[in-house]
Each structure stands twice: as structure tokens, then as C-alpha cells.
Amino acid sequence: MARPRQALLTKERIVEAAAVLIDAEGLEACSMRRLATELGVQGPSLYNHFATKAEIVDAVAEAVVAQVDISVFHGNDWRTALRLWAKSYHAVLAAHPNIVPVLATGPGRRPAGLAMAEAVYGALIDAGWSRARATHIGALMRYLITGSALGSFALGFDADPELYDHYPHLHRAHELAAHRAAVDEGAFELGLDLLITSLSDRYDLGVRR
Amino acid sequence: MARPRQALLTKERIVEAAAVLIDAEGLEACSMRRLATELGVQGPSLYNHFATKAEIVDAVAEAVVAQVDISVFHGNDWRTALRLWAKSYHAVLAAHPNIVPVLATGPGRRPAGLAMAEAVYGALIDAGWSRARATHIGALMRYLITGSALGSFALGFDADPELYDHYPHLHRAHELAAHRAAVDEGAFELGLDLLITSLSDRYDLGVRR
DNA sequence: TGTAAAAACTTACGCCGCTAGTTTAAGCAC
DNA sequence: GTGCTTAAACTAGCGGCGTAAGTTTTTACA
Structure with missing residues (x-):
């Protein structure tokens, strides 16, 4: 082909296309190669726009976050905000389960991820939590959300009954x-409930670090 | 070479070798190929002992679990048992972080994983939790443990200060x-504390489903 | 002793991410 | 308008991947 009059x-x-x-x-x-095919183009052409495959996948992750x-x-109390944010995050990951491994492992240099961290951490700090505790709480929420999105617990169990013959409770x-x-x-709901209510209890008792 | 007198x-x-x-x-x-090299052997020879690469990786995961x-x-109260088990699980994953993605995503047909599920679920049922709640609690613990092992929260942040210039709280x-x-x-400690103490509170109030 | 299975080998297939070099069009300087 | 640089597609190919197929030699057993 050579360079087309209108960029493909x-x-x-x-x-x-990668997200789809x-x-x-x-x-x-x-x-x-597959992605290029999907776009009606040869594989290496993609390297005119991205330096590596990782950059493409990262961009997809960024778009999801x-x-x-x-x-x-x-405009919301920290407890309410945390709960609403967690549910939104959870819902987004549930809608795009295949990209979750990238989110769960990669470093968070992407703008959307940093903006999210800023919002969560800032809200906790503003509410009066210590810096250390705010960090812990943010991390904890991340564990719950990505952990649940990644390892669907139920999916871990096979539908074959014979597998469980030797396990009385299973x-x-x-x-x-x-x-x-x-x-x-x-x-997930239970976890969110437990975490937020018990954090709330501590907070109301004045234990904020 | 052909078949050696003593199996290699x-x-x-x-x-x-794979675990190492x-x-x-x-x-x-x-x-x-790399694993075979490590064992002083050619790549395809491994297929005389395992049908696929996934089987080998699974066996490593099984050994870790x-x-x-x-x-x-x-001999322990369910709360104590849950806490001790979670810490042990957490410590094992921290010692073998590179295998965690396999544990966090794959299905749990492996004997060690099933034995663990049986122990956790059984203890919760025996304590009086409903079947549904016992399932939820087990899942939740898994989320926390694998989530924290997988996505080291701190690792997600770069050591480069300039990255955070535009984020006042970061x-x-x-x-x-x-x-x-x-x-x-x-x-992780905070999460474990919050989950177990709030579950304990519910339990003591008689809310077990 | 003859035969089948086991455990190593070599070769090769079709993927993969990516590099290098080529061709042509676009955008801009004079 | 003419030339130069850059952009955006191409083709060819490298080394690595998981794995299949077929070969050779040894072992174990009938």
C-alpha cells in the first residue's frame, strides 16, 4: 500500500478496537497481528502509533478506569462517598472483566488512576484520617475491588459434583x-458493608489513625 | 541421546525447578525451553511427564497452596482460626509473589485448594453461619488475601516525585x-482486623446469615 | 527372547512481539 | 512549483514461544 491519502x-x-x-x-x-487485522491493516503498522503492545493495553486500562x-x-460524607465510589468501580470492572488482570498488577502511572487515588485519599484526609490510615484504607478498598473482580470466587469451583466427593462440607x-x-x-456487598461500618465505628470513637 | 539408563x-x-x-x-x-535448559534437557522432553505447560504451572501453584x-x-474459635489461617496464607503468598496471578485467576480444582476451602467453609458452618454467609465470608477472605498479594498497593506508585505535581494530596x-x-x-492487617471484628460483632448479636 | 512402553532426542509448524528497510503521500520552506 | 522532511502504510524476517510428530535407545515384562 504505502502511505494512504487518508490515515487508516x-x-x-x-x-x-483493542478494548472491543x-x-x-x-x-x-x-x-x-489480530488487532491489526481487526483494523484492516498489517501488524507492524500499529507501531507507527504506539511504541509497544503494552502501551496499547495500558491505554485500554486507562479508558476503563x-x-x-x-x-x-x-458533597458526600466520606462513608457514603467511599461506598458509592466502590460500587461504581466494582460495576466498571464487572463490565470489563478481561482487562482486570492489567489493572490489578500494573503500576498506577496512568492519569485516571492517579486522579482516582487523589480523590479517595483526599476525601479521607479531609475527613480527618491520618495519612497512614488513609493510605491503608485506600489500599484496602483496592484489594477488595480488584480481588473480587479478578478471582470470581464461584468461578473457581467446577460444576462437576464428583470433584467434591471427598470433602464433606463441599x-x-x-x-x-x-x-x-x-x-x-x-x-462484595458484605465486604463493603463490613469494612465501611467498622471504619465508621472507629471514626465515631475518635480512632482515626 | 535417546532414553538414558537413569531417567533425567x-x-x-x-x-x-519450575518453582525455583x-x-x-x-x-x-x-x-x-528455559525450564528444560535449567534441568539439563531439551524442551520437548518435558512433555513425557506433563501434557501441557499449564499442568506444570498448576503443580507449582498447588505446592504453594x-x-x-x-x-x-x-481447636480454635472460628475467629481465631480465620485470623491465623489468613495470616499464614498471606505469608505464603508474600514468599512466592510471582505465582500469585495463577492462584488469583485459575479455577480451584487442585486438591490443596479444595482442602483449604473445605476447612474454611466447614469451620464457618460448624460455628453456625448460614451456608450462604459462609460462602460469602470465604470469598471475601480470598479477595483480601489474593488482592493484597497481587496488587501491592505501594508498588503502584512510582518513586518519581514529578509525577504527582498536579495532585495536591499525592x-x-x-x-x-x-x-x-x-x-x-x-x-492487610487493618483489613483483617476490620473484617473479623465486625463479623464477630454480627455473630455475637445473633446475625449469622 | 521378543515386544511394548518409556524417556530422551531432532525437526518443524504456526503463533508471538518487534525491527529494519521500502514506498508513497502530506506538509512545509523557499 | 519544487524540493526536503516526516508520516504512515507496506513486506520481510529475527528470535522466542507452546507443542506435535517421528526417531532412537533402554527398560520391563510376557
Whole structure:
């Protein structure tokens, strides 16, 4: 081909196609050649717009994190804000499960991630939590949210009943697969409830560090 | 070579070498050819002992999970047992961080994982928790433990101060990198404390489902 | 003793991320 | 308008990946 009169690719088109591909077929399906094919182009052409594959995947992750609602930190009590933010984050990850491993492991140099950290940490500091505790609470929320998004607990159990024959308490574990969404949702809700109410208790007692 | 008089490989030797390699250089370094080299053998020879690479990695994961102490569920109150087990699990993952992604995502058909689930779930049921709640609590603990092991919170922040210039509350975030271990440990301890004490409160009030 | 299975080997296939070099169009300086 | 630089596509190819196929030799057993 050579250079076309109208550019075939833009960063935006590439990231959008990558996001669609990852959502539809998973991270492994998103190879440079496959992604290029999806865009009607040859593999190496992508390197005119991104230096590495990691940059593309990072951009997808950034776009996902940017969907989390951090406006809730304005005009809400820290407890309410934390709960609403966590639910929004959780919902976004549930809508894009295939990108979660990238979010859970990679460093957070991306603007959307930093903006989120700023909002959470700032709200906790403003509420009176010590710097150390605010950090811990932020980390903790991240553990709960990414942990639940990543390792769907119910998915870890096979639907084959025979697997559990030798485990007296697990004889109904095969049913978990069928109730996957409800189990994971219940566990997340419980965790959020427990964490926020007990933090709230400490806060009201004046224990803020 | 052909078949040697004394077998060069055994399942145990392969898994042991894979574990060492993963611990030392990470999951990506553990390719079939590299692992074989480490064992003084050609790549495809490994397929005489394992059908796929995934089976080898799974066996490593299994060996790691088997190190978690589940004996604490005998002779301890459910709260104490849960806390001790979580700390043991956390310590094991901290000692083998590179295998954590496998544990956090893969299904739990492995015997050690099932035995652990059986112990946790059984203890909660025996304590009087409803089946649904016991499931939720187990899932929740998993979220906290794998979430914290996987995404070291502090590691997500770069040591470069300039990154945080535009985030008023994050101006000291670059210090997190230096205190990584302490921050992650503090957050995990806080989470464990909050979850167990608030579960304990509910339990004592008779709310067990 | 003959035969089947086991455990090493070599070769090779089709992926992967990415590099290098080529071609043509676009944008800008004079 | 003409030339020069840069941009954006291309093709070819490198080294690495997981794994399949087929070969050779040894061991174990009938």
C-alpha cells in the first residue's frame, strides 16, 4: 500500500478496537497481528502509533478506569462517598472483566488512576484520617475491588459434583457455578458493608489513625 | 541421546525447578525451553511427564497452596482460626509473589485448594453461619488475601516525585515506594482486623446469615 | 527372547512481539 | 512549483514461544 491519502489508523481507533477485542475475546486474543487485522491493516503498522503492545493495553486500562465515578467525593460524607465510589468501580470492572488482570498488577502511572487515588485519599484526609490510615484504607478498598473482580470466587469451583466427593462440607460446591453472579455480588456487598461500618465505628470513637 | 539408563526427569524435579525459576525470575521467564535448559534437557522432553505447560504451572501453584497452615481450624474459635489461617496464607503468598496471578485467576480444582476451602467453609458452618454467609465470608477472605498479594498497593506508585505535581494530596506519594512492605502489611492487617471484628460483632448479636 | 512402553532426542509448524528497510503521500520552506 | 522532511502504510524476517510428530535407545515384562 504505502502511505494512504487518508490515515487508516489513529490512536483512538486502535485503543477502541483493542478494548472491543479484549472485552469480546480476552487479553490473549489481542495480539498485534489480530488487532491489526481487526483494523484492516498489517501488524507492524500499529507501531507507527504506539511504541509497544503494552502501551496499547495500558491505554485500554486507562479508558476503563476513567469510567469510574469519582464525582461522588464532592458533597458526600466520606462513608457514603467511599461506598458509592466502590460500587461504581466494582460495576466498571464487572463490565470489563478481561482487562482486570492489567489493572490489578500494573503500576498506577496512568492519569485516571492517579486522579482516582487523589480523590479517595483526599476525601479521607479531609475527613480527618491520618495519612497512614488513609493510605491503608485506600489500599484496602483496592484489594477488595480488584480481588473480587479478578478471582470470581464461584468461578473457581467446577460444576462437576464428583470433584467434591471427598470433602464433606463441599458436597454442594458444584452449585456455585450456577449462582456465580449472586455469590460474587453477595460477597462484595458484605465486604463493603463490613469494612465501611467498622471504619465508621472507629471514626465515631475518635480512632482515626 | 535417546532414553538414558537413569531417567533425567521426574515430575517432582520438574515442578521443583519450575518453582525455583518462577520465584527467581517470574512467570514469563518460565518457558518450556528455559525450564528444560535449567534441568539439563531439551524442551520437548518435558512433555513425557506433563501434557501441557499449564499442568506444570498448576503443580507449582498447588505446592504453594499446600504450604498454607489449615491445621488452625482444629481447636480454635472460628475467629481465631480465620485470623491465623489468613495470616499464614498471606505469608505464603508474600514468599512466592510471582505465582500469585495463577492462584488469583485459575479455577480451584487442585486438591490443596479444595482442602483449604473445605476447612474454611466447614469451620464457618460448624460455628453456625448460614451456608450462604459462609460462602460469602470465604470469598471475601480470598479477595483480601489474593488482592493484597497481587496488587501491592505501594508498588503502584512510582518513586518519581514529578509525577504527582498536579495532585495536591499525592505530593508525598513517591515516598510510598520506599515503605512498600510496611504499607502493604498495614493495609492487610487493618483489613483483617476490620473484617473479623465486625463479623464477630454480627455473630455475637445473633446475625449469622 | 521378543515386544511394548518409556524417556530422551531432532525437526518443524504456526503463533508471538518487534525491527529494519521500502514506498508513497502530506506538509512545509523557499 | 519544487524540493526536503516526516508520516504512515507496506513486506520481510529475527528470535522466542507452546507443542506435535517421528526417531532412537533402554527398560520391563510376557
